[in-house]
Amino acid sequence: MKSNLDLMDECDVFPYPGTEAHASLIPTLYTLLSPTGTPIGYMTEVVFNALVKVPIHIKGELEVNRSARTITAFTQPTEKERSSAVAATCDYWRGNKTFEVLAGWRDELYPVYDETVEGGKVYDIERSASCLFGVVTYGIHMTAYVRAKDEKHGIKIWVPRRAKTKSTYGGMLDNTVAGGIESGEDPWECLVRESGEEASLPEELVRAKAEPKGTITYVYIREPRAGGESGLVQPECQYVYDLELPQEVIPKPNDSEVECFYLWSVEEVQAAMGRGEFKPNCALLVLDFFVRRGILNEGNEGSYGEIKRRLHRELEFPGPHRGA
Known part of the structure; x- marks a missing residue:
């Protein structure tokens, strides 16, 4: 029982800071940053590599710091443009069957927040894809x-x-x-x-x-x-x-x-x-x-x-x- x-x-499940488990897990992840540099999610190595391979005309430019293990993505000027780039990226993965989780596509959008971004919302993301970016x-x-x-x-x-x-x-x-x-x-x-x-x-x-x-x-x-x-x-x-x-x-x-x-x-x-x-x-x-x-x-x-x-x-x- x-x-x-x-x-x-x-x-x-995610280990708490200050524990050995946390110290072991964090170096295996990439921290996703908003356009203003705020951490907004945790991305696994597999997802990071898949995002890097998405054509630039779909996802836009990336800024990667491999030593700090951070990635800044979807930095388009407006929330609408950022949401479009996220949607196009997820649709690209879905079409290529990159991730099994996208087989459960919901056609529902979840918001991703950062109060330092104008309007307080970074972008919307397809519900089934939200876990790929590790956002709240x-x-x-x-x-x-x-x-x-x-x-x-x-x-x-x-x-x-x-x-x-x-x-x-x-x-x-x-x-x-x-x-x-x-x-x-x-x-x-x-x-x-x-x-x-x-x-x-x-x-x-x-x-x-x-x-x-x-x-x-x-x-x-x-x-x-x-x-x-x-x-x-x-x-x-x-x-x-x-x-x-x-x-x-x-x-x-x-x-x-x-x-x-x-x-x-x-x-x-x-x-x-x-x-x-x-x-x-x-x-x-x-x-x-x-x-x-x-x-x-x-x-x-x-x-x-x-x-x-x-x-x-x-x-x-x-x-x-x-x-x-």
Whole structure:
């Protein structure tokens, strides 16, 4: 059975500064810089080499410092031009089948931020390609629950199972509602949209009853279950929400991404977590929910302090998470 700290380690994988693991990993990566020289992502050697090989008329000029292992790319004058160059580069890779991860092309754009760039946004990037550049991405996750007076903790939690056909973490357990925040989209509006798309929850109910509960942050390193190449660095910030549902409101799949929903006690959720059934970042969202509700505390979890701290890891790259 996996411990809560095991679950933390499976998602917040990137080594922390000051550790031997960090000192060993950093020299194998290239730091991606914005046009103003701000670090905005980590790129593996394989991705770096692939970017160098993209024709200049597609990607534009690169500035590479091999001793410092930095690369400045997409320095066109405007955000629109930079986004076009990023899109053309990713499309070139996709057409040449350079990276397996691009087989999961989503036609969704994620924003890449740097407050030192005019307008605060460096460029937009295709969702499936964001992990190739190691930039921070953003999403929403919501836990829906119902009151259950006969349960030890007084609640039951709605838990969806991802469709087995999904290319990423197929068949694993998820949070009630979860999804990526697209470029130009507000986290709240993303929550409302995803609640309808994934769980058939009425918009008016979500707008009236969903409660924002801050954010969690972590740095994942992709592995086979994520689909595509392993070893890609993936810093993420998730905006967290809770929703108490009336007994008569039952989440139902409304797209091909969810197979079914279970209404489980806290103990049933904990058992599934111990069996490793939850998608790695979704397990962290459940841990956060348990911490906030006092289900997980210093009295019953020896690693409580470390877990609580790592749920809010400081991300070294810029973005709205710094003010969340």
